[in-house]
Amino acid sequence: MSKVFDALSHPIRREVLELLKGGGMTAGDIADHFPVSKPTMSGHFAKLKEAGLIHGENRRGSVVYTLNMSTLEEALHTFMGRMGLGRAEGEARPGTKPQGETQ
Numbered sequence: 001m002s003k004v005f006d007a008l009s010h011p012i013r014r015e016v017l018e019l020l021k022g023g024g025m026t027a028g029d030i031a032d033h034f035p036v037s038k039p040t041m042s043g044h045f046a047k048l049k050e051a052g053l054i055h056g057e058n059r060r061g062s063v064v065y066t067l068n069m070s071t072l073e074e075a076l077h078t079f080m081g082r083m084g085l086g087r088a089e090g091e092a093r094p095g096t097k098p099q100g101e102t103q
Helices: 002-008 011-020 027-031 038-050 069-083
Strands: 054-059 062-067
Touching: 002 011, 002 038, 002 069, 011 027, 011 038, 011 054, 011 062, 027 038, 027 062, 038 054, 038 062
Parallel strands: none
Antiparallel strands: 054 062
């Protein structure tokens, strides 16, 4: 989970994920959206891949990146669970009475 949050800590990497919500894109097309060098973008892609947030596939000499939402969803679900958030409706928080139960 820490790799996911480390990858999400940079605004360019978060914006790459936003771009990929619309579907797969080549590395070059993604890089064209940012005012940084291609080697810098390669580093960002590597960080996102290492965290499992994107997949890269070589297609005819270009790398096409796609979003891997399951990794992000899993990390957020785990984080929310650790924070005590995301309980099912009606489920009591520790130390409280379930809904509808009186003293």
